[in-house]
Each structure stands twice: as C-alpha cells, then as structure tokens.
Amino acid sequence: MAEATTGRRPGVRFMSRSxxxxxxxxxxxxxxxxxxxxxxGLVGEFRFxxxxxxxxxxxxxASTGYAGGTLLEQALQSLRLVAIGFAAAIAVGVPLGFVxxxxxxxxxxxxxxxLVLRPIPPLAWIxxxxxxxxxxxxxxxxxIFVAAFVPSVINTYTGxxxxxxxxxxxxxxxGAGQGRLIREVYLPDAAPMIFTGLRLSLQASWTTLVAAELxxxxxxxxxxxxxxxxxINTAMILVSMVCIAVLGAITMMxxxxxxxxxxxxxxx
Amino acid sequence: xxxxxxxxxxxxxxxxxxxGLWQGAVSSGAVSSFVLPSPLEVLxxxxxxxNQPFAGALLHEHLLSSFGRFMGGFLLAAVIGVPLGLMMxxxxxxxxxxxxxxxxxxxxxxxxxxxxxxxxxGTGIGGPxxxxxxxxxxxxxxxxxxxxxxxxxxxxxxxxxxxxxxxxVAREVLLPGALPSIVAGLRIAAGLGWQxxxxxxxxxxxxxxxxxxxxxxxxxxxxxxxxxxxxxGLTGLLIDIGLRQIESRVRAKWEGR
Amino acid sequence: xxxxxxxxxxxxxxxGGGRPFLAIDGVDLRVEDREVISVVGPSGCGKTTLxxxxxxxxxxxxxxxxxxxxxxxxxxxxxxxxxxQFALFPWKTxxxxxxxxxxxxxxxxxxxxxxxxxxxxxxxxEGTEDKYPHQLSGxxxxxxxxxxxYATDPGVLLMDEPFGALDAQTRTIMQxxxxxxxxxxxxxxMFITHSVEEAVYLADRVVVMARNPGRIREIIxxxxxxxxxxxxxxxxxxxxxxxxxxxxxxxxxxxxxxxxGSDI
Ligand SMILES: Nc1ncnc2c1ncn2[C@@H]1O[C@H](COP(=O)(O)OP(=O)(O)O)[C@@H](O)[C@H]1O
Ligand SMILES: [Mg+2]
Numbered sequence: 001m002a003e004a005t006t007g008r009r010p011g012v013r014f015m016s017r018s019x020x021x022x023x024x025x026x027x028x029x030x031x032x033x034x035x036x037x038x039x040x041g042l043v044g045e046f047r048f049x050x051x052x053x054x055x056x057x058x059x060x061x062a063s064t065g066y067a068g069g070t071l072l073e074q075a076l077q078s079l080r081l082v083a084i085g086f087a088a089a090i091a092v093g094v095p096l097g098f099v100x101x102x103x104x105x106x107x108x109x110x111x112x113x114x115l116v117l118r119p120i121p122p123l124a125w126i127x128x129x130x131x132x133x134x135x136x137x138x139x140x141x142x143x144i145f146v147a148a149f150v151p152s153v154i155n156t157y158t159g160x161x162x163x164x165x166x167x168x169x170x171x172x173x174x175g176a177g178q179g180r181l182i183r184e185v186y187l188p189d190a191a192p193m194i195f196t197g198l199r200l201s202l203q204a205s206w207t208t209l210v211a212a213e214l215x216x217x218x219x220x221x222x223x224x225x226x227x228x229x230x231x232i233n234t235a236m237i238l239v240s241m242v243c244i245a246v247l248g249a250i251t252m253m254x255x256x257x258x259x260x261x262x263x264x265x266x267x268x
Numbered sequence: 269x270x271x272x273x274x275x276x277x278x279x280x281x282x283x284x285x286x287x288g289l290w291q292g293a294v295s296s297g298a299v300s301s302f303v304l305p306s307p308l309e310v311l312x313x314x315x316x317x318x319n320q321p322f323a324g325a326l327l328h329e330h331l332l333s334s335f336g337r338f339m340g341g342f343l344l345a346a347v348i349g350v351p352l353g354l355m356m357x358x359x360x361x362x363x364x365x366x367x368x369x370x371x372x373x374x375x376x377x378x379x380x381x382x383x384x385x386x387x388x389x390g391t392g393i394g395g396p397x398x399x400x401x402x403x404x405x406x407x408x409x410x411x412x413x414x415x416x417x418x419x420x421x422x423x424x425x426x427x428x429x430x431x432x433x434x435x436x437v438a439r440e441v442l443l444p445g446a447l448p449s450i451v452a453g454l455r456i457a458a459g460l461g462w463q464x465x466x467x468x469x470x471x472x473x474x475x476x477x478x479x480x481x482x483x484x485x486x487x488x489x490x491x492x493x494x495x496x497x498x499x500x501g502l503t504g505l506l507i508d509i510g511l512r513q514i515e516s517r518v519r520a521k522w523e524g525r
Numbered sequence: 526x527x528x529x530x531x532x533x534x535x536x537x538x539x540x541g542g543g544r545p546f547l548a549i550d551g552v553d554l555r556v557e558d559r560e561v562i563s564v565v566g567p568s569g570c571g572k573t574t575l576x577x578x579x580x581x582x583x584x585x586x587x588x589x590x591x592x593x594x595x596x597x598x599x600x601x602x603x604x605x606x607x608x609x610q611f612a613l614f615p616w617k618t619x620x621x622x623x624x625x626x627x628x629x630x631x632x633x634x635x636x637x638x639x640x641x642x643x644x645x646x647x648x649x650x651e652g653t654e655d656k657y658p659h660q661l662s663g664x665x666x667x668x669x670x671x672x673x674x675y676a677t678d679p680g681v682l683l684m685d686e687p688f689g690a691l692d693a694q695t696r697t698i699m700q701x702x703x704x705x706x707x708x709x710x711x712x713x714x715m716f717i718t719h720s721v722e723e724a725v726y727l728a729d730r731v732v733v734m735a736r737n738p739g740r741i742r743e744i745i746x747x748x749x750x751x752x753x754x755x756x757x758x759x760x761x762x763x764x765x766x767x768x769x770x771x772x773x774x775x776x777x778x779x780x781x782x783x784x785x786g787s788d789i
Contacts, residue, residue: 021364108278120501121463127485175629229383
C-alpha cells in the first residue's frame with residue numbers, strides 16, 4: 001500500500017521514510033506488548049500471552065509438539081490439504097471458466113447454476129461435508145475445493161470474456177486457427193485475471209481449511225488452534241495464528257513467483 | 269453460434285439439468301435421501317423448521333439472531349474502518365504507521381480470531397461480533413484508502429483555501445469523493461463478514477443459523493444442513509443486492525447519470 | 526492478381542435486435558492490383574466498416590466484396606490488416622510478433638529469421654528483436670505492426686488510420702517509409718486516414734466518402750500527377766509545397782468542407 005509516490009512530500013529522502021516509520025511502528029508495538037504483559041501485568045495471561053510465553057509455546061510446538069504433532073507435522077498436514085484442494089479446484093475451475101468465457105452457449109448453460117450456488121459461503125459447506133465424509137481429510141479437501149473453485153472459475157471467465165477484440169482480429173487476419181487463437185491470444189491476455197482468481201482461490205483455501213479444522217480435525221494447524229482454545233493456552237493460540245498466517249504468506253509468495261515467471265511481458 | 273437454440277434455452281437447460289439430476293438421483297433411489305435429500309425434501313424441511321422449534325428456536329428466529337450479530341459487526345467494521353482508510357489516504361504518516369500492522373493482520377484468516385474473540389468477549393454477542401469485524405474490516409479500510417487517494421488533491425487544497433477545517437475537508441471532500449470506492453468495499457466486507465459469522469457460529473456459538481447447521485450435522489440430518497445452507501445463501505444474496513442498489517445509486521449520482 | 530472489387534455493398538448494423546442503422550449504402554469501388562488508394566471522409570462515414578468488410582471481419586448485408594476474383598467470406602492470408610491501435614501481442618517479442626502470420630503459413634525457422642532480419646534492417650530497428658512491445662516507442666510499435674502484415678506476403682494490405690496515434694514527426698517518417706516500402710515491394714493497398722495531406726501524398730487515387738448513409742462522394746486521381754511531377758524522388762516536405770500537390774489537396778479539402786457545411 002505504501003508504494004504510491006505522489007510527491008506530496010517534497011524534499012530529499014536519504015532512505016525510504018515509510019520503511020523507517022514502519023520499523024518504528026513494529027518496534028513500538030513489540031515494546032507495548034512487553035510493557036502491558038511482562039512488565040506491568042496489566043493484561044493477564046488468560047487474555048493475551050507475554051512475549052516470553054509466546055516464545056516458549058513456539059519452542060514447545062516446534063520440539064515436543066502439541067495437539068498430536070510437532071509444528072512440522074501439523075503444518076505439513078494443513079499444507080497438504082490446501083495443496084490438494086486448491087490444485088483440484090483450479091484443475092477443474094480454470095478450464096470451466098475458460099469454456100464459459102469462450103463459448104456463449106457454455107456461458108448460458110453454466111451461469112444460472114453458478115447464480116444458485118455462488119451465494120452460499122464456502123464455510124457453509126463444512127457441516128454437509130462432515131455429514132457426507134466424516135472428520136477426516138476427505139471432507140476438508142471437499143470444502144477447500146468448493147471454496148477455491150468459485151473464484152478460479154469466475155475470474156478466468158471474466159478474463160476470457162474481456163480478451164481484447166482487436167487482438168483476436170489481429171490474429172485472425174494473420175491466419176491463426178482456433179488452436180493458436182486460444183494458446184497465443186486468449187490464454188496470455190486472460191492470464192493476469194486468471195492469476196487474480198488463483199490468488200483469491202488460495203486465500204479462500206486457507207480461510208476454509210482453518211475453519212474446517214476448527215470445527216473438527218485430528219491433525220493440522222486448526223486443530224492446534226482449537227486445542228489451545230480448549231486449554232485456554234493463549235500463548236499457543238497466538239503461536240498457531242502466527243504460523244497459519246506465515247504458511248498462508250509463503251504459499252501466496254510462491255504463487256506470486258509463478259505468476260511473475262509466467263507473465264514476463266508486463267511493465268516492471 | 270446460436271443459430272439453432274436461443275441462448276435462454278441453454279440457460280434453462282442448465283438449470284433443469286441441475287435440479288433434475290439432483291431430484292432424479294434421489295427419486296430413482298440411486299442416492300439415499302439420508303445422504304442427499306431431494307430439493308423437495310429440503311423445501312419440506314424448511315417449512316417444518318419454520319413451524320417447529322429446532323435447536324431452541326424457529327428457523328427465522330435463528331436467522332434473526334444471526335442477522336443482528338452480522339449488523340453489529342459489519343457496522344462496527346464500517347464505522348472504524350472507513351474513517352481509518354480515509355485518514356490513511358490523507359495523512360502519509362498514518363499510512364506508514366498502519367501499513368505494516370495491517371499487512372500482517374491481513375494474512376491471518378478471519379476464523380483464526382475465533383479463540384481470542386471467545387476468550388475476550390464471550391460466545392454470546394461480543395465474540396461473534398469481533399469475528400465478523402475481523403472479516404469485514406480489511407475491505408473497508410482498503411477501499412476507503414484507495415478512494416481517498418483518488419480524490420484530486422487540488423479539491424482538498426481548494427477547500428482549505430476557503431478556510432475549511434480538517435473535519436470539514438474529511439466530511440465534505442474526502443468522504444463524498446471516495447464514496448463509490450467505499451460502497452464497493454462495503455459490498456465485499458458484507459460478504460466476508462457474513463461468511464465469518466457463519467464460521468463463528470459453527471465453532472463456538474450456540475444459537476443462530478450456523479448453529480442450526482451444526483445441530484443438523486450432529487443429528488446426521490443433511491436436510492436440516494441444506495435448509496440452513498439455502499437460508500444462508502439467500503440472506504447473503506439479499507444483503508448483496510441491497511448494497512448493490514446503494515452502489516449503483518451512488519455511481520449514478522457521482523459519475524453523471 | 527489481387528484486385529479488390531467492392532460490388533454495390535451495403536451494411537446495416539443492428540438488424541435483428543435494436544434499431545437498424547444504415548452504415549454503408551451502395552458502395553461500388555474497384556481497386557486495381559498493386560494500386561494504392563486512400564480513403565478519407567468525416568468521422569462515422571463508414572471508412573472502418575468498409576475496410577473491415579474487405580478484411581472479412583464484417584459481412585456486407587447487401588452486395589459482395591471480391592478479392593482476386595474470389596468472394597470474401599472471412600479473413601484470409603491474401604489480406605493483412607494494420608490496425609489503428611497497432612494491436613501487437615503484448616506477450617510476444619518483436620521477433621514473435623513479426624513472424625506471427627508467417628507461422629500460420631508454415632514458414633520454416635530459417636525463412637522467419639531471414640524475414641525478421643530483413644524488416645528490422647529496412648525499418649532501422651536492428652537489435653530490438655527480443656524486446657516486448659511496451660519497451661518500444663509508438664512509432665517503432667507501428668513499424669513492427671506493418672512488418673507483421675508485410676511478412677505474410679499478402680496481396681492486399683488494409684490500413685486503418687495506422688499513423689493516427691503517432692506524433693507529427695514520427696508520422697512524417699512513417700509516411701516516407703511506407704512510400705519506400707510500397708515502391709520496393711508493390712501491394713494493393715487500402716489506406717484509411719483523416720489527414721488530407723497523407724491521403725494525397727500516399728495514394729494513386731483518393732476516395733472521398735460522405736456520411737448518412739456512408740457512400741462514395743468522389744474519387745480523385747493522383748497517380749498521373751505524381752508520376753509527371755516525380756513526387757517519389759523528393760522529400761515529403763518539399764512535395765507538400767509543390768503547386769501540383771497543394772492543388773490536389775485543395776480539391777479534396779473542398780469536398781470535405783462542403784460536407785461539414787451540410788452538417789449544420
Ligand atoms: N458494430 C457496430 N454496431 C453498430 N453500429 C456500428 C458498428 N460499427 C460501426 N457502427 C456505426 O457505423 C458508422 C460508421 O462507423 P465507422 O465505419 O467506424 O466510421 P469511420 O471509420 O468512418 O469513422 C458509425 O455511425 C458507427 O457508429
Ligand atoms: Mg474509423
């Protein structure tokens with residue numbers, strides 16, 4: 001958000017002023033955290049953990065483990081489910097969205113079905129998935145699939161629908177057939193929008209997985225979180241929240257990498 | 269392309285096939301209605317839940333209590349998030365201070381706040397409202413911020429040279445200028461907030477439409493679960509339609525009719 | 526042989542749904558093989574529509590278009606289009622853009638490399654083959670678009686205000702280059718422009734159109750004067766000051782201005 005350069009503040013900048021402010025902010029927050037918990041004890045440990053408690057809980061999760069597994073086992077379990085659900089969703093969603101954007105009849109056929117299913121929030125599928133498939137991995141993969149499916153379809157569809165008319169015509173007048181049209185015009189022109197869809201899908205995958213694991217799971221980061229809640233272990237609650245956020249951020253960064261390597265032609 | 273069949277026929281075919289396959293699968297006995305109730309059975313169940321208390325209340329009473337919580341959390345997010353976003357767009361220092369915290373917060377899935385929300389504010393009203401708030405907050409801030417950045421700085425300067433106070437600048441220049449973007453953000457916020465509430469009700473709350481689903485799940489009653497899903501979807505849709513009305517009105521007014 | 530025959534062509538938009546709109550009415554025009562014509566007329570008179578029907582991107586609602594004796598039913602390799610907004614593929618390098626049409630025709634790698642080298646030299650753009658369009662100036666982008674169309678070796682080249690988006694200086698350079706290119710490598714060219722100077726400078730004949738409905742107002746011959754006065758041997762600025770040029774330019778101008786009068 002801070003990348004905008006509007007020259008509202010004239011004058012020479014020795015180093016990025018925003019970055020300096022940002023660092024100061026983070027430092028202040030950490031200092032406040034210490035002050036309110038460890039130093040003054042104004043906030044008790046059943047409301048929010050102190051920094052040492054937080055680190056201790058992290059060490060415990062990483063070494064001996066908590067709620068049935070170590071950090072690595074719990075994180076890998078969650079990562080695995082997200083990867084499977086997300087991959088399955090985009091493997092079906094992107095081609096479906098493409099067909100809907102490419103062919104008016106397919107668009108007319110699938111759109112009303114989407115209008116019926118789309119308003120149901122992905123989280124609302126969790127109980128049905130549990131009734132159908134139990135508390136194991138399958139039900140989680142199903143709800144992640146549902147959650148990640150919709151954005152990948154919608155965005156691919158929109159991207160293909162909005163492929164620039166003149167580029168299609170330029171390809172046609174230079175003799176491109178349907179295959180080249182799809183590969184060399186539709187796909188690249190829709191690619192930025194498709195990736196937007198993938199980003200939203202990935203985000204939805206994590207949100208849904210966390211919810212599903214909170215509702216019931218044998219292993220996974222959400223399971224750590226819900227166990228910590230039951231034990232009123234605020235330090236472990238915070239640890240699992242941070243770990244979930246970091247895992248989400250890592251997968252988003254990987255996706256951004258892939259996007260940059262696929263879309264090389266964009267400015268900067 | 270559509271020489272033979274008009275497009276509406278394809279649309280009708282899609283819907284008929286969808287509901288037909290669903291109903292057919294159950295009627296033919298291919299799928300047990302204990303696993304997948306037919307559309308008609310879902311309607312039947314809905315009627316029953318509206319007339320017979322389930323999980324402590326009638327269906328629409330559950331919905332009402334969910335909706336009340338939703339409004340509480342959503343309004344709170346708007347009342348705090350929109351001014352914060354506007355001020356971030358106006359004052360660089362505030363932007364620099366908030367941005368790193370905000371970026372970190374955005375990666376935390378809204379539902380991961382449920383434990384703290386429950387510990388801090390209980391599972392009755394306060395906790396769920398906080399969960400909705402965490403879901404709806406980000407789009408309120410981001411869109412208000414973007415909207416404020418789009419307001420021409422000469423408009424602000426014009427207001428200032430006419431002696432407007434900082435408060436009047438915010439109320440009479442920034443807010444109206446950013447309004448289209450803000451309303452678009454509120455739509456996104458409402459969708460995320462509504463979904464977060466359902467999540468909270470699934471996990472810790474013991475009333476509301478999400479709780480109906482949990483009860484249906486533990487009674488192994490898919491028809492109850494699907495009834496609740498339909499009600500949730502419909503309510504979300506109505507909320508979105510309402511906000512879309514406001515959005516198109518604002519756009520029509522601002523961007524010339 | 527690549528002559529264009531536009532045979533009593535009419536175009537109505539929005540038949541079926543909406544209010545029908547007569548965009549082109551009864552246009553008859555024959556462009557000889559290797560002849561360059563330019564088309565001018567007030568905006569909305571149907572220049573683009575006419576060209577798109579020759580390209581096969583739009584279909585006449587009455588009459589027909591024939592190119593090289595064959596009726597036009599869709600885009601074909603015998604006709605290439607240069608669009609006003611260049612329409613280069615942003616995700617393809619200069620090399621890939623130039624050879625796009627050649628690949629449709631199954632040109633070998635050696636042929637494609639030769640063509641890229643040939644056109645980039647011709648257009649003084651050596652060393653840009655691996656650049657993406659957004660890294661080039663507007664003038665360079667349009668040169669690549671023209672090279673893309675030339676490289677498919679079409680009999681007919683259709684250009685819709687190709688220099689409209691360029692600044693005045695670049696534009697002049699491009700006009701000279703186009704004359705050189707069509708001299709070295711003659712094609713049948715239909716060139717749409719809203720600049721009267723450009724129309725007269727580039728074409729063998731100038732077609733002046735009128736609107737409501739779109740039709741041909743008059744056709745002015747330039748080729749005879751150009752040959753007699755040896756325009757192509759002079760720089761563009763000098764040509765534009767010759768009496769023979771200003772005379773023809775005035776003639777086209779009057780035809781356009783009389784239409785503006787009828788507008789009010
Ligand atoms: N696809 C279309 N549908 C409806 N009307 C069109 C379409 N394309 C062009 N027209 C109309 O036809 C007329 C001629 O357009 P055009 O050929 O673009 O004119 P020019 O290129 O001379 O400016 C205009 O009035 C324009 O609005
Ligand atoms: Mg035009």
